[in-house]
Amino acid sequence: MFAQGILRSARTGLLAGGLASGLLAAGLMASSPALAQETIKIGAPLALTGGLADEGHKQDVVWKMWVEKVNAAGGIPVGDKKLKVELIEYDYQSEGQRASQLAEKLINDDKVQFLFSPFGSGHTKIVAGVGERYQVPTIACVASSESVYDQTLKYLFGTLSPNGGMTTAMVAFFKEKFPQTKTIAVLGRDDVFPKSMAEGIAKAAEAGGLNVVYKELYPVGTMDHAAALSSIKAAKPDWIYVTGYTQDLILARKQMQDLGVTAPIVTMVTGPSYKEFTEGLGPLANGISSSSWWHHLTSYEGQGVWPTTAAFYEDFKARTKGDPDYVHGSCAAAGEVIVDALARAGSLDKAKVRDAIAATDIQTFYGPIKFGPNGMNLSRELPIIQVQDGTIKVLAPAAIKNADMIAMP
Amino acid sequence: MAIYLQIISNGLMLGALYACLAVGFSLVWGVLNVINMLHGSFIILGGYLTFFAWHLYGIHPVVMLPIVAALMFALGFALQKLVINRVVSAPVLTTLTLTFGLDMILYNAMTYWFTATPRRITLDLGAVDLGSVVLPVDRLIGTALALVLTLLLYGVMRGSSIGRAIVAVRMDRSAAELMGIRTDRIYAITFGIGALMAGVAGVVFATVFPITTNVTGIWLGKAFVVCVVGGLGSVPGALVGGLVLGLVESFAGHWFGPQQAITAGFVLMLVLLVTRPTGLIGVRGYE
Numbered sequence: 280m281f282a283q284g285i286l287r288s289a290r291t292g293l294l295a296g297g298l299a300s301g302l303l304a305a306g307l308m309a310s311s312p313a314l315a316q317e318t319i320k321i322g323a324p325l326a327l328t329g330g331l332a333d334e335g336h337k338q339d340v341v342w343k344m345w346v347e348k349v350n351a352a353g354g355i356p357v358g359d360k361k362l363k364v365e366l367i368e369y370d371y372q373s374e375g376q377r378a379s380q381l382a383e384k385l386i387n388d389d390k391v392q393f394l395f396s397p398f399g400s401g402h403t404k405i406v407a408g409v410g411e412r413y414q415v416p417t418i419a420c421v422a423s424s425e426s427v428y429d430q431t432l433k434y435l436f437g438t439l440s441p442n443g444g445m446t447t448a449m450v451a452f453f454k455e456k457f458p459q460t461k462t463i464a465v466l467g468r469d470d471v472f473p474k475s476m477a478e479g480i481a482k483a484a485e486a487g488g489l490n491v492v493y494k495e496l497y498p499v500g501t502m503d504h505a506a507a508l509s510s511i512k513a514a515k516p517d518w519i520y521v522t523g524y525t526q527d528l529i530l531a532r533k534q535m536q537d538l539g540v541t542a543p544i545v546t547m548v549t550g551p552s553y554k555e556f557t558e559g560l561g562p563l564a565n566g567i568s569s570s571s572w573w574h575h576l577t578s579y580e581g582q583g584v585w586p587t588t589a590a591f592y593e594d595f596k597a598r599t600k601g602d603p604d605y606v607h608g609s610c611a612a613a614g615e616v617i618v619d620a621l622a623r624a625g626s627l628d629k630a631k632v633r634d635a636i637a638a639t640d641i642q643t644f645y646g647p648i649k650f651g652p653n654g655m656n657l658s659r660e661l662p663i664i665q666v667q668d669g670t671i672k673v674l675a676p677a678a679i680k681n682a683d684m685i686a687m688p
Numbered sequence: 689m690a691i692y693l694q695i696i697s698n699g700l701m702l703g704a705l706y707a708c709l710a711v712g713f714s715l716v717w718g719v720l721n722v723i724n725m726l727h728g729s730f731i732i733l734g735g736y737l738t739f740f741a742w743h744l745y746g747i748h749p750v751v752m753l754p755i756v757a758a759l760m761f762a763l764g765f766a767l768q769k770l771v772i773n774r775v776v777s778a779p780v781l782t783t784l785t786l787t788f789g790l791d792m793i794l795y796n797a798m799t800y801w802f803t804a805t806p807r808r809i810t811l812d813l814g815a816v817d818l819g820s821v822v823l824p825v826d827r828l829i830g831t832a833l834a835l836v837l838t839l840l841l842y843g844v845m846r847g848s849s850i851g852r853a854i855v856a857v858r859m860d861r862s863a864a865e866l867m868g869i870r871t872d873r874i875y876a877i878t879f880g881i882g883a884l885m886a887g888v889a890g891v892v893f894a895t896v897f898p899i900t901t902n903v904t905g906i907w908l909g910k911a912f913v914v915c916v917v918g919g920l921g922s923v924p925g926a927l928v929g930g931l932v933l934g935l936v937e938s939f940a941g942h943w944f945g946p947q948q949a950i951t952a953g954f955v956l957m958l959v960l961l962v963t964r965p966t967g968l969i970g971v972r973g974y975e
Contacts, residue, residue, distance in 0.1 A: 328796050330902040332804040372796075469947060497946035500906045502897060505698035506941025506949060513691055526806035529898045533808070537815050537824030538694075559898060561810040 318365040319355055319627070321617070322385030323395040324406060329373025333555065334398035334421070337606045342366055342395065344598060345614040348584035355618050358625045367391060375405050382409035392627055393418065393617055396435075398606070400424035400471040407435040414629050416636055418617065420610035423572065424475045428653040436616065436636055436654045438609045438645070442475050444658040445548070445570040446483035452663055452675050453518065453544055453568075454487060456684045460544065464493035464516035466507050466531070468523035476522045476548050484518075492516050497527075504531045508540045518544040525550065529559045536563055543686045544568065551666050552604050561669075566687040568665040568674070573608040573645055577662065577679050581642030583615040591644045612645035690820035695938050701827045703934020708834030708892060709907055710914035711841060711926040712885030718921015719858040719878045721780055722772065725787040728908035729794045730883050734760055734890020735899035736798065739807050742894075749809060749895050753833075756887045764883025768876040776875055791904075799901045806898035830892045835927075837888055841881070842923040854878050858921055916957045919967025928968050932956070 323342065326335035346366045354361040367389050371378040378397055385391045386409070394410045396403040396419035403422035410417035411432045419427070423439040454460055463484045467477025474496060481491050492514040495507055508531070511519060519542045521531050528550040535541065550556040551569040575592045585591035591611065595603045620635035621627070640649045649657050663675040665684060672682035713727045734756050741747040741755075768776075771790070775782050813825035845851035856864040857874045865871050893899070910933070918929020933953050940952030960967060 328799050330804055332799050336803075466946070495945040495947060498950050500909075500950060501946060502903065502906055502910075503698075503702050503937065503941075503949075504946070505702065506695060506938050507946040509691060509694050509698065510942060526898045526900050526902060529806050529808055533812075533898075534824075536812065537822070537827065539815060539817065539822050555805045559806055559808045559810075561812075563810070563812065 317362060319357070319362050319393070319617075319621070320365050320367060320389060320391040321393045321395055322382070322389060322391030323366060323368045324371045324378045324381040324385065324397055325368050326373040326378075326397055326402075327368075327370035331373040331398050331402075334606060335370075335373075337604070338395070338398065338420070338610045339368065340599060341595070341603075341607045341611040342368075342614065344594065345584060345611050348594075349614070349618065352584065355621050357621045357627060371397065371402075375402050378402050379405045379409055382406045386410075386413045386415055391415065392629075392632075395420070395610070395613060396422065400427045400475075403427055403435075403437075404430075404471070407432050410434050414633070416617075416620075416629070416633050418613040418636075420613040421606050422472075423655075424471050425653070425655065426471065426475065428655045432654065434633055436639075436650050438612050438616065438648060438656050439572050439605075440656050440658045440661065442472070442479050444661050445476070445572075446479040447486070448660065448675070449480070449546070449570055449663055450483045450487035450489065453684075454489075456674075457517070457543055457686070460489065460517040462490045462492045462514070462516045463518040463520060464511045464514055464542075465491060465495075466493070466504070466511065466519075466521045467496050468501075468527055469496040469498050470523075473522035473524070473548070477520070480520050480522075480546075489518070497523075501527070502530070504534050505538065508534055508538050512538060512540040516542050518542055518546070520546045520548070521550075522548045525553055525555050525559070528556060532560055532563050532567070541687055545687050546570075549605075551664055551671055554602065554604065557666055557669060557671070564666045565668065566666065566685060568663065568684070570661055570663050571605050572661055573605040574662045574664065574671070574673055574679070575603050575608070576673055576681060577646065579642065579644055579646045581644060581647075583612075583618065583643050585611070585644040588644045608645045612643050612648060615641065615643050615645075616648060691942070693821045695942050696935070697821050697823060699935035699938030700931060701823070701831045701934070702938060703931035704831040704834040705827075705889075705892065705896065705930070706910055706914050706933050707838055707927045707930025709886070709889040710911040710918075710930055711838050711923055712882035712889070713908075713911035714915045714918070714921055714926045714929075715841075715854075715885070715923075716879055716882035717915060719854055720768075720772075720776060720783075720875055722776065722783040722787065722879075723780060724879075724882060725784060725791045725908065726767075726794060727882070727886050727911055728904035728906070729791050729798065729901075730760065730764075730886035731890040731893060731907050732899060732901055732904050733794070733798065734887030735894040736802055736807075736890075737887075738891045738894040739809055739899050742809050743807075749811075749891055753888060753891050756891050757884050760887030761880040761884040763880075765876045765880035767883070768879035769872075772879065773872055773875055795901055795904055802901070804901050806900040806902070808898050809894050811895055826895045830896050833892050834889070837885070838923060838927055841885065845923060850874075850877060854881075913953050913957045915967070917960055917967060919969050922969070925967055925969050932968065 346364050350363050354363040369381040371381050394417040396406045398421045400422040403419040404427050407417050411434050417435050419437040423442050465477050465481050467473050481494050493511050528547045546568045552571040557564045580587050619641050624631040624635035660676040662673050674684045716724045737756050738749050738752045741752050816823045853869050914929035919925030937949045941949035
């Protein structure tokens with residue numbers, strides 16, 4: 280009798296337990312698609328530590344600003360619903376190999392619908408390859424080398440314009456301002472973007488009638504430019520053009536000063552676009568010219584959470600106490616591409632969304648965004664800038680110019 | 689001709705800096721048989737200490753030299769005593785993995801605290817123009833400091849009882865122990881001196897190169913090449929190795945373009961590994 284009682288209660292318990300878990304499972308099954316649809320997931324492998332940490336943090340800060348703004352407004356309209364955005368970031372420690380693994384994890388484990396690509400053409404190439412494999416649209420906001428987009432990747436889109444736009448216009452502008460300019464010396468870092476800029480300017484200079492008296496690349500990891508600069512000094516160029524990342528350029532400028540190497544025009548790409556460059560060099564930065572994809576003095580208007588460049592600038596300034604550079608501008612605009620494409624696609628279907636992104640033609644605080652056949656934002660007039668008295672002045676285009684060009688002091 | 693004088697002086701000044709950065713690494717490798725992967729980060733840590741002392745409190749790098757030296761010695765001594773001594777007699781791969789792990793912690797902690805933004809001490813002391821040759825003053829001072837410090841270390845190794853004990857441990861650990869030398873302590877002192885030399889190299893470098901965690905691996909690589917070229921575990925070896933590497937990079941940069949400058953250094957290392965594994969002035973049996 281006692282044993283029967285136990286058995287019965289055990290059976291009831293099992294039944295009840297089974298029923299409960301069944302119900303739970305049913306509830307989960309019913310709720311999981313709903314949950315999945317309630318947010319739009321964007322994955323970002325980011326360089327939050329390691330060599331590219333500064334650049335990674337720039338992307339991180341504007342993406343977070345953008346997500347907060349979008350969610351505060353209720354989310355992104357998709358069809359008849361508004362979906363919130365969830366940004367999933369992983370630190371890839373500035374190691375390309377890890378970026379690729381994390382991109383796979385974001386797609387397979389976290390089920391992201393979009394990828395934001397990390398800093399630089401090299402790492403964008405890696406992440407875009409993964410996005411392509413899984414047909415996940417990837418928006419690159421800091422990759423401007425055409426070689427990245429020439430791989431017939433259908434799911435990669437970039438908000439920067441091609442490098443080419445930075446060279447031809449610059450040669451023409453400098454020739455107009457300094458008509459005596461006849462020769463140029465080019466020293467470039469042997470890395471995807473700096474190399475393409477060095478080759479681009481040499482081609483543009485030749486096409487513009489200048490004589491390229493020195494053109495060499497230096498390898499990644501160079502900690503001494505004395506040999507190259509001594510050779511440049513001997514060639515006596517009218518224009519010295521150096522490409523690289525901030526630490527290379529600070530070193531090169533310092534050694535130019537040490538070795539007495541100078542010219543009426545000294546251009547460093549992308550040096551002055553970053554405040555770390557002017558801060559690191561102090562007075563030595565004065566007179567150095569450069570080009571950039573965007574400057575906060577531009578005045579664009581358009582759709583999105585920031586209706587004008589000024590609105591973005593104010594918001595950014597309030598948040599970080601600093602000025603935004605092109606990395607901030609371009610990456611914040613990358614989010615608007617997704618908003619616009621989802622509104623037009625009206626669903627989360629990968630192929631539809633991809634086609635909607637390809638057909639993007641919008642105006643934003645960052646400027647117009649319209650992708651060419653290779654997925655790159657179309658060319659436009661890019662600002663030519665110069666450091667004068669420690670601050671960045673815009674020399675061209677005329678619409679946003681706030682200073683005249685000066686010769687190197 | 690003028691350009692060759694400039695290239696030679698560029699090479700010698702660079703070479704002295706290389707010697708300064710490599711001498712501590714060479715000592716630790718030679719005496720402890722530990723390939724200290726922390727060395728590059730130690731240099732940058734010394735650089736950051738100098739930079740922030742100058743930037744925040746206006747302390748001149750020269751004043752920071754003894755302070756950084758003392759701090760780095762203490763750090764190196766403690767690290768060896770508390771952590772590395774536990775595995776110091778294990779195969780070289782174990783100690784390499786340990787210092788590699790410690791380096792990742794230090795490297796990422798520095799990137800976290802200081803960010804990877806390149807920083808620079810903007811002393812800009814100008815240059816001495818001798819007509820055909822221009823000598824930047826900060827590099828000249830850096831060169832002089834590097835030479836003085838390296839020679840000072842040489843003097844300590846040759847003339848002091850600690851120095852002789854280090855050399856004795858390097859030659860034969862068991863025999864040194866039988867002679868009453870406390871090898872654990874000597875190991876800790878040696879590692880401390882290694883860290884000290886890295887730290888003072890950092891002080892010197894802070895006035896010449898941008899300071900950023902990005903370059904820790906580059907400096908470690910240079911230290912490695914200098915040791916192989918010059919010979920392991922000896923102060924003169926590091927000096928000769930540094931100067932030769934500086935000259936080779938300088939000439940290769942001029943003749944074959946800057947793209948080949950670093951390659952030339954590694955080619956030299958490979959050639960020496962094949963033809964003279966003890967390095968240019970190393971002693972057989974200590975490679």
